Amino acid sequence: MLKIQKMLVGAMARLDETMVMNLVKQGLQMGINPYVLLEEIRIGTDRVGELYSKGEYFLSDLIMASEIFKDVLTLVNQDRVVTAVVSYPTVIFGTVEDDIHDIGKNITTGIMRYNGFDICDLGVDVPGPKFIEAIEKYNSRVVCLTGLITEAFDSMKNTIALLKEAGLRSRTTVIIGGLVNESVKNYTGADYWATDCTKVNELCRNILVNNKRIMQSS
Numbered sequence: 059m060l061k062i063q064k065m066l067v068g069a070m071a072r073l074d075e076t077m078v079m080n081l082v083k084q085g086l087q088m089g090i091n092p093y094v095l096l097e098e099i100r101i102g103t104d105r106v107g108e109l110y111s112k113g114e115y116f117l118s119d120l121i122m123a124s125e126i127f128k129d130v131l132t133l134v135n136q137d138r139v140v141t142a143v144v145s146y147p148t149v150i151f152g153t154v155e156d157d158i159h160d161i162g163k164n165i166t167t168g169i170m171r172y173n174g175f176d177i178c179d180l181g182v183d184v185p186g187p188k189f190i191e192a193i194e195k196y197n198s199r200v201v202c203l204t205g206l207i208t209e210a211f212d213s214m215k216n217t218i219a220l221l222k223e224a225g226l227r228s229r230t231t232v233i234i235g236g237l238v239n240e241s242v243k244n245y246t247g248a249d250y251w252a253t254d255c256t257k258v259n260e261l262c263r264n265i266l267v268n269n270k271r272i273m274q275s276s
């Protein structure tokens with residue numbers, strides 16, 4: 059790992075906005091893939107979360123972390139030339155009901171749009187029926203649910219139950235992301251889970267273009 063990447067993790071964990079922004083600018087000038095830089099910042103925000111859990115950081119620090127992240131996203135997007143050339147069917151995205159965390163979702167949808175996917179982003183705190191409505195409207199085959207708080211797991215589970223009730227489950231692949239793992243996947247009944255947003259491209263391409271479901275490997 060380059061020195062700049064290591065420094066980014068620390069700067070983000072310390073919530074040193076000036077340092078984070080300078081390092082990102084340097085990284086971009088050096089030609090480092092923006093998503094590599096964003097991943098280091100994400101690791102830094104995980105540390106912020108740990109310190110918040112220990113009572114060393116407060117809610118205001120979580121807010122600060124999200125503000126820094128948003129500024130970095132703006133910077134990265136300014137630097138990026140969007141060159142989508144392929145076209146895939148619409149993928150539905152949203153942060154599930156009761157949860158308002160959306161930084162990771164926005165990064166993931168950004169990457170996917172960049173790679174040619176048509177995204178319908180429903181936003182945050184999205185009730186289950188809204189997902190069903192969107193899947194029907196766009197005739198979608200993939201729905202991506204983001205959730206970072208414990209309450210989100212029940213919202214994901216309920217959304218998937220609604221999919222079944224609506225008779226859409228067998229033709230819709232459900233991918234979950236955020237603070238999720240294999241147990242959350244099993245609890246909610248999702249098909250795949252991922253915490254690395256770059257994997258979702260490959261996953262969706264296989265599902266939408268090759269019509270192939272691949273083994274979970276996250």
Ligand code: B12
Nearest residue numbers: 107121124157158159160161162202207208235236252255
């Ligand atoms: C920033 C932050 C906030 C910000 C969010 C701002 C925003 N617009 O998103 C604010 C301040 C609003 C906030 C509020 C709260 N937060 Co908060 N927050 C965080 C923090 C520090 C970082 C989250 C983040 O943005 N990470 C960076 C992004 C890039 O990572 P990511 O979301 O995981 O996304 C990556 C992948 O998961 C993936 N991905 C994301 N979505 C998807 C979707 C798909 C389909 C795929 C494939 C991949 C994918 O791609 C991304 C890039 O790789 C986390 C700590 C942590 N460890 O995550 C706590 C954390 C999530 N928050 C927490 C808590 C408790 C709260 C509050 C309840 C606090 C309070 N007392 O009010 C509220 C909840 C409000 C609500 N109802 O949702 C807890 C949750 C604990 C739990 N198990 O329930 C955490 C874990 C902190 C902690 N350790 O206690 N928070």
